[in-house]
Amino acid sequence: MPLDPSPNPAPVPPKPAAPLPVTHYENFPVASWLCPPALRAPIAAIYAFARTADDIADEGDAAPSQRLEDLDGFETELRAVASGVAPGARWPEVFAPLAATIKSHALPLPLLTDLLSAFRQDVERTQSAEPYADRAELLDYCRRSANPVGRLLLHLYGVNDPQALAQSDAICTALQLINFWQDLSVDLPRQRWYVPQTDATALGLRAEDLLAQPRTPASDRLVAELAGWARRCMDEGAPLVHRLPGRAGWELRLVVQGGLRVLDKIDALHGACLSQRPRIRAWDAPLLLVRAMAM
Known part of the structure; x- marks a missing residue:
């Protein structure tokens, strides 16, 4: 005769929840293969x-x-x-x-x-609808909105020397800036004003000028200058790809090249990103891979 089961069986521990899948559009690979x-x-x-x-x-x-x-x-x-x-x-x-x-x-x-x-x-x-006064104020935001992600990843990889952290910060800040300039057509109508006031004022532009979204030589120049700022940040951090071993280094190469490719598309629009959003497409992948291998 089989024994009766224990009246108080040990509870079965719940299975840990799996991380959320990546369901949003992203320019750059997230936890890829x-x-x-x-x-x-x-x-x-x-x-x-x-x-x-x-x-x-x-x-x-x-x-x-x-x-x-x-x-x-x-x-x-x-x-x-x-x-x-x-x-x-x-x-x-x-x-x-x-x-x-x-x-x-x-x-x-x-x-x-x-x-x-x-x-x-x-x-x-x-x-x-408060704007950022200048680049320093926007960089402080990037320090908290973007740079922690890179530092967390370096922590996972066991890389923590000051040079690597500084290069990671430069890449993450560049990615955040790129996202701002990529999303101008989306953010401006929502009163999300990431363009530093000093940059706009230097070209004789006001918030309402960009909200109206007319392309002018001044707005084209503004977008070009902001994109150039992001590109310089990315170039400053790019040597980090040679510090990370194996797959991690290749992942970062593609992240860097993905950001630079968006900047290429912003430059090609000549300021028209005030009214349209450039995106990474599937057909960009071969170019990204070639450029990543050449780094």
């Missing part, structure tokens, strides 16, 4: 954290006060799982994988909270 296999899940967990927080700040029709409240809750959840508390019920698909990655790779918490600081700033500036 080029990444070291052991790091794909941690990279996907970091991406899911950043992508979800960015969506809270930017997507849908929530009021600014609700967005800020949700970002506060998101940070509370981050600090809780970083201290060992189990993920809550609201964002388990984000914080279960992230908690595992924080524990297994000792992710620096300030880099994650810097991202949330930048997303809050996006909400507040969009609400007030």
Whole structure:
């Protein structure tokens, strides 16, 4: 006769939630097959954290006060799982994988909270339509909105020397700037003003001039100067591709070349990106690969 099962069987631990898939359009590869296999899940967990927080700040029709409240809750959840508390019920698909990655790779918490600081700033500036006064102010935003991602990846790769960190910051800042100039036709109508006032004023342009989206020699020159700034940042950081081993280095080569290709498309439009958005297309892939191999 078979034995009766135990009246109090040991609970089966729940299966950890898988990181969110990459569902947004991205210019650059995210946790692709080029990444070291052991790091794909941690990279996907970091991406899911950043992508979800960015969506809270930017997507849908929530009021600014609700967005800020949700970002506060998101940070509370981050600090809780970083201290060992189990993920809550609201964002388990984000914080279960992230908690595992924080524990297994000792992710620096300030880099994650810097991202949330930048997303809050996006909400507040969009609400007030407040422009960035100059390039220094915009670079401070990039320091928190973009550079932490590169530093988190270098942390996973075990690379932490000052030169590598500086080069990573330059690449990430360049990618953020490229995204700004790529998205002018989308951001300007939404009162998201990333063009530094000093750059616009130097060419006799005002916010309302660009909102009207007429192409003029001055606006063409403005876009060209901003794209040139982003290209110089990317060139400054590009030598980092030779510091990362194996697949990680090839992944970064494609990231750099993807950014430069978007800049090529911005340059080709001669300022028309005030009304249309250049994108990386499937047919750009062979060129990106050739350029990556030539680095």
